Amino acid sequence: MKTNKVRIVFHPIGKRGIVKSGVTILEASRELGIGIISICGGQGRCGKCKVVILKGAKNLSPLTEAELKLLSEHEIKNGYRLACKAIITADLEVYIPESSRTGRQRLQTEGIEVPVPPNPVIRKYLLKLPQATLEDLRDDEKRLLDALKDQYGFSNLEVDYNVLITLPEIIRKENWIVTVVIWNNKRVIAVEPGDTREKCYGFAIDIGTTKLAGFLLDLNSGKVLSVVSRMNPQIPYGEDVLSRITYAMEGFDKLEELNKVITEAVSGMISEACRKAGVKEENVYEIVAVGNTCMQCLFLNLWPKYLGLAPYVPPVKRGVDVKASTLNLKANKNANVHFLPVIGGFVGADNVAVILTSNMMESDEIIMAIDVGTNTEIDVGNREGIMATSCASGPAFEGMHIKYGMRAATGAIERVFIEPDTLEVHYKTIDDAPPVGICGSGLVDVIAEMFKTGIINEYGKINGELANETSRIRRGEKGYDFVLAWAKETGIDSDIVITQADVQELLKAKAAIHTGAALLMKRLGLTVKDIDKLVVAGAFGNYIDPESARIIGMYPEIPLNKIVFVGNAAGTGARMALISKEMRTKAEKIKEFVRYLELSADPDFTEEYMKSLFIPHADKSRFKEILMLVEKTRRKKT
């Protein structure tokens, strides 16, 4: 074969380049600096490097046996190839599905920056005041308000009591020149000597049941200045929302205890974010918080008891404004905290933020949004109506209750591929460090791979008979273990294994999510074919391989090309509401627009959940394509 120069374009990033003919798409992508996932090292075994050929399908080598096995019929029909197997002979346009891209954000605190024109509730105004004289005996407040009217046309402004305390000293400090901080065109919340207009910051915080993500923003430009994250310090009081509600319900002192740890943590995050950005806390004037409804109650110190008792109504759904100082948060002493509205007892402000980010309420397409977390919220709908629910998926994706589970940090196994023939394991760790544990995305991969290769059956049971074939399967404390990494490879001096209990833990989590998605579709009279887009939000959702997720039946069987990842959409929504008043108004509309489906009250809940505990599902007709794919892999083995 003569080697010619060929032109190749990679979508959706729009990267163009020239490569030699005769190389694979994977090789070409590497040459052009584009990341396509590959775990088996380009051997056509892991099937992670799927791409779609947009133009020039005939300019590729024919489908290989590996591709015929690893791609579904539907995929083949739609132009899918494995990048490691398809050899380029002439010009080509290739689409890399998000699921095949490397470099998806690892930091859970990142989300898609939705461009919102900055129109924050906080504005600063420079003011020159006339000096007080015996002929002009106006009091200091009146002098200020008159000047704001004369110079900026403001009327009916209120001056916060705290501002009055120091006002006399401040207006005289820089020769009667001050900067006035006005909240929502309504209230003077700070007056500062001289010109401080440049220093105008806000903080957005996503309060997850397990993790906190905070963002310091410049309110003038809308830019993110620094990002901080922490574990939710309430975890010791209960890993899920129900156990925290149970703790708080014991008394208002217990509620205050939970409130104190979270507000202290957020305070610390504000300080940290300010330090990172070289900004003073006193110049942080507005804080927007999102979280589920339990987090709303615990952060705002509201009695959460009836979130845990039918009919599960929250104390307040509207967006709540409260002074940062009331919550003992470190910021300007008159800073306002806005907690975005919640939809119901179990669908909170974080979900409002997801709907805000996804533009679902304006969409013609029917969108399913899944925000995977310790509580997973799911929304289905479009401009004509949205229904939402919440599933208690638990903290398994954070590595909790998993023997070698860990957070997505250096050394965590994040991708797994198991050779069908030999059951040998290939894995990728974060930062390519020696493995020290397994994080959420690795767990989903490993369950999917174990199922594909027959190590576990549809009930999730590890096949003990295979212990004869491979030393990776061996008796554990309860049932069999599967060895992912041998001690000698690891950074921890012990084998890293997946236990039978680990598998069951993950199946409970995925079953909860699938049940929610399935019942929402059922209530709306939709099937999986009606879903035009699956928006996957949240940290785990972002890292998890969507194919693995589909294989284990975590998501409905929605084609991979309909899946988009939006990262920490809750955090993005919080940032949007921080820099845009219109987004707050829209959030209130979302609160009214979205109907809530109470899963526990749904007559089909138990049955659907039981069926969803199977891999991928007890109702095989719903996962035909996936089961065919698995069948292929297993056939390969036999």
Add this chain to the structure above:
Amino acid sequence: MKTNKVRIVFHPIGKRGIVKSGVTILEASRELGIGIISICGGQGRCGKCKVVILKGAKNLSPLTEAELKLLSEHEIKNGYRLACKAIITADLEVYIPESSRTGRQRLQTEGIEVPVPPNPVIRKYLLKLPQATLEDLRDDEKRLLDALKDQYGFSNLEVDYNVLITLPEIIRKENWIVTVVIWNNKRVIAVEPGDTREKCYGFAIDIGTTKLAGFLLDLNSGKVLSVVSRMNPQIPYGEDVLSRITYAMEGFDKLEELNKVITEAVSGMISEACRKAGVKEENVYEIVAVGNTCMQCLFLNLWPKYLGLAPYVPPVKRGVDVKASTLNLKANKNANVHFLPVIGGFVGADNVAVILTSNMMESDEIIMAIDVGTNTEIDVGNREGIMATSCASGPAFEGMHIKYGMRAATGAIERVFIEPDTLEVHYKTIDDAPPVGICGSGLVDVIAEMFKTGIINEYGKINGELANETSRIRRGEKGYDFVLAWAKETGIDSDIVITQADVQELLKAKAAIHTGAALLMKRLGLTVKDIDKLVVAGAFGNYIDPESARIIGMYPEIPLNKIVFVGNAAGTGARMALISKEMRTKAEKIKEFVRYLELSADPDFTEEYMKSLFIPHADKSRFKEILMLVEKTRRKKT
């Protein structure tokens, strides 16, 4: 003389009775249980028992020599008699001027109850809420607001954040029946289980530089339930406002120190008032405070520095609303504190309250109002205009800087009469206890008597030559002392004396007050004859004998029958603003309506003050009537 029965009517109390002819008016009054002041024991020497004969002047014995000496020509012309000397021969109607009445309120915390129809900012509403069900998933706040709309027509109410905290528990406690506390038809500040409508209280506090007076009111009825008073705990930081401003100016920590002691004291008073009335602090929902502008700053923790520096502008003049909890006051946690508006740096909310109480802004008559205190505020005007000023009269009337000075408490000498011939002293003590000191009213009396009897001259100098005539005059530490009570009569084992320094101290106080009154009249182009009414407010003003006050030149020479006493008008104004929204609106109007005269900036200030240091005044033409009276007394002696 035949003894017949005669009819006598005492005005203004309207007491009618029948007595034997041949008794004096004083004897008749005692028989009928009416108090007329008499210090000399009815001997016609002290001149305190002046009454006015309204009908039947001819039915009295002729004017005695004593009366010709003790009454001015003006008084004789206007029907004045001494009650102890005028013998009744037939039917009579007598008017007792306030200055001659015993039983004027001693408690400085009392004021005239101006009838104001109750229309407080706080209202309670009983509410039955529909229960939450799976069909009615409204959040608790929405449920409450919807019910308030349905049952009472409220819309656009805000619910205070603090209310949300416990709302879920409270609405479910008494079977979804609650009482809602609404502030100003605007804000839900409390929700209580069951029907608590009867428990609705407010607290009015008059913050004097020296004394605090507090009143617990039932907001439903407008009735006073209990009264409490304390010394201002800021006294150790400076007795007058300027020294407190100087202390606070050292730094915000010093200001906070001053703020802390006053708010703690007020908190204690609220508790005490509640205890006395058998009421819970949490049912106190509104607090109205008045005080001068320095007290406003120190109570509200506002930086007072520029009150002490020209042009003396306050931080804020409007009425300030702030949460009681912000000031650490013991009351309902969402109780509001309303500090009435102030007029200027040295004319505060206490003066607004006096104008409110006196109805000056609606009056056709020209009124002078004097609120005697450590700072004395004076207003002159009517519906066409009011001018106000403030005089640093100092704490002498509270007994401070006076050797045997004391507050008006048991054993304080409160009335004094000196025999012109012998210089022997008659006095009356509070509760008729053995004397232990002398209070403000006694001091004014004693200076007036010493002047009348020539013990002091127009400069206030004690005449040492009289030491030859009476052992009551003797050398003291500085100049001469005058012995008021011998040790054997007292309750303290030592002679109670008035020193030369005491006299000077009192003269400074009275000069400050007179200067203010004189300059206000001058600026308004008025003379003393234009004043239709002198309203005397404040504790001291209330007890002080107006004649004595006139003799020493503390007030302008306004006829006694034009003087009315309104007691603690500041406290009364605070109570009015507590039970009536209209009064708050009016207070804001007063703030705009009243012009402020800055005494220290007045070109005539120094001269007028120097002249006012004389007894009664260096300009003798202004005190003709009084000087004639004094002349008579002195002639009697010669």
